[in-house]
Amino acid sequence: MTLVEFRDVTKRFKNAEALRGVSFSIPDKSVTAFLGPNGAGKTTSMKLIMGFLKPSRGTIRVWGEDPWRSEEVRKRVGFMPEKPVYPMELAVEDFLGHLARLRKVGKTELDRLVKLVGLEKMLDTKIGALSRGYVQRVGIAQSLLGDPELLVLDEPTANLDPSTRREIIELLRVLHRELGVSMIISSHIIPELQEVSNFSVFIDRGVVLEYGFLGDLWKKYMAEAVFTIEARDINSLGKLLIEKPYIRSVKKVDKRFLEVAVEPEYYRSLESLLAEMGELVISFSFKTASLGDLYEKIVSSRS
Amino acid sequence: MLAVDPRRVYEHAAFIANRHFSSYTVAIVIANAVLAVFLLVLGAGQILTTWLFAPLLLALVIYKILSSIQASRIGREVNSGEAELYLAHTLTRTEYVISVFLVVGVLPILVLLATFLMVTAIIAPSVLASLIPYLQALYLSAELLAHATLALFLALSGREGLASSLGTLLALFNPLLMAMFTTYLLYAGNQNPSFYLFMYAATWMIATLSPYTYQYYHSTYMGMPFTGQSSLPDPGKVLAASIASLALCWGIIFLRFKRKDL
Numbered sequence: 001m002t003l004v005e006f007r008d009v010t011k012r013f014k015n016a017e018a019l020r021g022v023s024f025s026i027p028d029k030s031v032t033a034f035l036g037p038n039g040a041g042k043t044t045s046m047k048l049i050m051g052f053l054k055p056s057r058g059t060i061r062v063w064g065e066d067p068w069r070s071e072e073v074r075k076r077v078g079f080m081p082e083k084p085v086y087p088m089e090l091a092v093e094d095f096l097g098h099l100a101r102l103r104k105v106g107k108t109e110l111d112r113l114v115k116l117v118g119l120e121k122m123l124d125t126k127i128g129a130l131s132r133g134y135v136q137r138v139g140i141a142q143s144l145l146g147d148p149e150l151l152v153l154d155e156p157t158a159n160l161d162p163s164t165r166r167e168i169i170e171l172l173r174v175l176h177r178e179l180g181v182s183m184i185i186s187s188h189i190i191p192e193l194q195e196v197s198n199f200s201v202f203i204d205r206g207v208v209l210e211y212g213f214l215g216d217l218w219k220k221y222m223a224e225a226v227f228t229i230e231a232r233d234i235n236s237l238g239k240l241l242i243e244k245p246y247i248r249s250v251k252k253v254d255k256r257f258l259e260v261a262v263e264p265e266y267y268r269s270l271e272s273l274l275a276e277m278g279e280l281v282i283s284f285s286f287k288t289a290s291l292g293d294l295y296e297k298i299v300s301s302r303s
Numbered sequence: 304m305l306a307v308d309p310r311r312v313y314e315h316a317a318f319i320a321n322r323h324f325s326s327y328t329v330a331i332v333i334a335n336a337v338l339a340v341f342l343l344v345l346g347a348g349q350i351l352t353t354w355l356f357a358p359l360l361l362a363l364v365i366y367k368i369l370s371s372i373q374a375s376r377i378g379r380e381v382n383s384g385e386a387e388l389y390l391a392h393t394l395t396r397t398e399y400v401i402s403v404f405l406v407v408g409v410l411p412i413l414v415l416l417a418t419f420l421m422v423t424a425i426i427a428p429s430v431l432a433s434l435i436p437y438l439q440a441l442y443l444s445a446e447l448l449a450h451a452t453l454a455l456f457l458a459l460s461g462r463e464g465l466a467s468s469l470g471t472l473l474a475l476f477n478p479l480l481m482a483m484f485t486t487y488l489l490y491a492g493n494q495n496p497s498f499y500l501f502m503y504a505a506t507w508m509i510a511t512l513s514p515y516t517y518q519y520y521h522s523t524y525m526g527m528p529f530t531g532q533s534s535l536p537d538p539g540k541v542l543a544a545s546i547a548s549l550a551l552c553w554g555i556i557f558l559r560f561k562r563k564d565l
Contacts, residue, residue: 013564052387052565071395079391085384087322098318102311102392145392 002061003028003150003182004049006208009058011044017206018044021058024201024211026184031176033197034186035295041206042186043082046154049184050079062150078148078181080139082155088128092119092138095127096145103146110145116178117141117171133164140171144179151175151183157192165192172196194291202298210298215286221297225267229258229274230282237280246270256282307398315394315402320410323373330369331414334362338422359419360516363443364474366411367450371470373407374454378463387565400459400560404553408451412444419443442515442538445545449512450474452552459560477513484509485520488535503536510541511548517541 004026011019019041026032034042047053048060051067051074060067067073087095100110114120117137122130127138136156143151156172157165173196176183187193193200201211210217218225231237238250238258246266251259262270267286274284320327341358380386390399423436430436450470458466484506488499510517518538 047387047565050387050391052390054562054564071390074391075393077391079387081384081387083384085388087385090322098314099388099392101314102389102394142388142392 001028001063002026003030003063004184005059005061006045006048007059007061009048009055009060011041011048011053012056019048019055020206022203022206022208023058024208026199026201026211029180029182030199030213031183031197032185032199032201033193033291034184034201034203035190035193035291036186036188036203038188039205040188040203042188042203043154045203046079046082046152046184046186049152050074050077075146076149078143078145078151080143080151080153080156082158082186084132084135084139086127086135086138086142089126091124091126092130093123095138096141099142100145105145113141113144116175117144131164132160133167136160136164136168137171140168140175144175147179149181151181151185153183153185155186155188157187157189165189169193169196190292190295197291200291200294202295204299209302214291214294217294217298218286219267221294221301225262225286227260227262227270227274227284227286228253229260229284230256231258231280232282233280234258237277240277240280244270244273306395307401311394312398312402312405315389315398316405316410319377319402319406323376323406326369326372327410327414330365330411334365334415334418337361337365338418342422342425357519359415359422359443360478360519362415362418363446363515364478366415366447367474368471370407370411370447370451371454371467371474373411374451374458374470375463375467377403377407377455378458378461378466381459381565382461382463384565390565396561396563397557400557403455403459404451407455408448411451412447415443415447416440439515442518442542445542445549446513446515448549449514449545452549452556453512456552456556459556459563473512477509478516480509481506481513481516481520485517485524485535489524507536507541507544510536510538511545514538514542514545 002025006022006024009019009022010017022041022045034045036042044053048055049062049067051069051071054068062073063076065073096110096114100106111120114123117140119134119137119141122134125134127135130138140153140156143153153172157168160168169192172183172185175181176196183196185193185196197214199211199213200217202209212220229237234252234256238252241247241258241260242250246263246269248261248263251261253259260270271284271286274281338358386399390396394402419440420431420436423430423439450473453473454466454470457463457469484502487502488506506517517536518541521535521538524535
């Protein structure tokens with residue numbers, strides 16, 4: 001089922017065209033990385049999905065409904081804005097309590113969410129007194145109110161230091177695992193959503209460059225790939241693999257797992273080889289190597 | 304499209320009002336202090352005359368300034384993107400506009416009316432049995448609501464600075480402008496017919512924005528021994544025009560916000 005569909009969407013503001021004839025669709029139950037540099041049109045796209053903006057041309061559908069006309073769609077969506085526009089003079093509890101009441105979410109549910117995002121010790125603190133990382137947690141907590149089926153998170157790691165950014169990405173991963181919600185997450189830091197997302201939309205200067213499942217895009221653009229291999233004897237398997245000329249690197253993850261980077265054109269060869277090594281290999285899976293590499297390849301293929 | 308959940312409207316209006324509780328407190332304290340001084344000087348149990356309502360003009364100015372500041376805060380909320388947060392949490396655009404209207408317009412009116420009834424009850428309790436105070440209450444409500452509507456119109460159009468500055472200036476200088484216009488019309492209007500027409504139209508416009516102040520001036524002038532030779536607009540018609548303009552303005556505000564890019 002299609003979660004979000006943009007069909008030939010253009011959005012003009014007074015002096016600029018933020019989106020130019022954009023078309024893409026995002027499948028349900030996916031975690032979508034909405035990637036592009038600053039000013040690419042990510043926030044405009046997010047606001048169009050939420051029905052906060054009206055497209056100048058084209059159609060937008062969220063679960064088949066027009067979000068501009070049907071305000072009901074927002075009941076099923078959680079939204080986190082790019083800027084921390086929360087009322088800084090309010091305590092975390094007062095702010096989240098108000099939003100929970102709007103959504104008719106009970107105290108028990110609110111407490112569960114607060115615990116899930118790690119805000120339970122900050123409830124009495126004013127939002128303005130929180131660190132940036134905790135402010136982002138407030139943003140994530142409010143977006144999760146009412147058990148949304150889709151989370152639209154606009155630059156959740158913007159303006160954060162690397163360790164806090166890491167924390168937020170980890171939190172998103174946990175949320176996806178625990179709650180199983182679809183997510184659309186935008187970021188201008190291309191590689192950071194690699195571990196969370198399985199679908200991607202690449203956008204630049206108001207034009208969608210490419211979109212699709214990361215596995216498919218990887219194959220299409222022949223970016224470097226990494227396989228995660230579960231082995232009975234990682235040392236023997238490692239020695240065998242490192243001898244192959246198309247293997248770029250072999251990395252030991254723990255006692256049972258290896259991470260093997262391979263030249264893109266030999267992706268199939270390694271897959272066949274691993275399938276034949278049944279006595280050493282328990283299982284293997286493909287993991288996209290670098291969203292950054294993929295982005296570079298997509299941009300260079302377009303220019 | 305226009306489905307409204309009163310519970311959500313109440314929740315959000317109460318949230319905004321609680322957030323800016325201190326502004327309301329300051330306004331109420333100042334307005335009531337002014338009235339208390341007036342009552343102390345005047346004493347209770349007087350007969351009802353128009354000038355008894357004079358201190359209410361001062362209270363009106365204070366609540367108009369409060370209303371302008373609140374509207375400006377709403378404008379900031381819309382401009383900064385905070386309003387999107389509330390809309391993302393199932394509040395519809397219609398519910399949002401109604402809730403800010405309650406806070407910026409209706410809440411100050413309720414406080415002002417309570418004050419007005421208190422003043423009337425202390426000064427001339429017997430008048431409460433007649434229609435006079437209730438008609439005055441209607442004029443008062445229309446004036447404050449017209450001011451709040453103008454301020455909210457500017458604020459929701461993204462002009463938060465103009466909402467507070469123009470709102471405050473109008474609140475402060477409107478009685479002065481009104482005095483100048485009506486005095487000119489009444490005492491010098493017959494000297495230059497074309498200018499008289501212009502001033503008459505201008506008086507109508509400004510009186511539509513402030514029917515209580517206008518009606519106060521009108522009845523004051525009419526009570527004077529030497530009235531002018533020219534006529535002033537009828538306060539009843541001004542009130543009707545004010546109410547009709549309010550209804551029209553609110554329709555425009557709702558439609559504009561429904562179509563607004565946030």
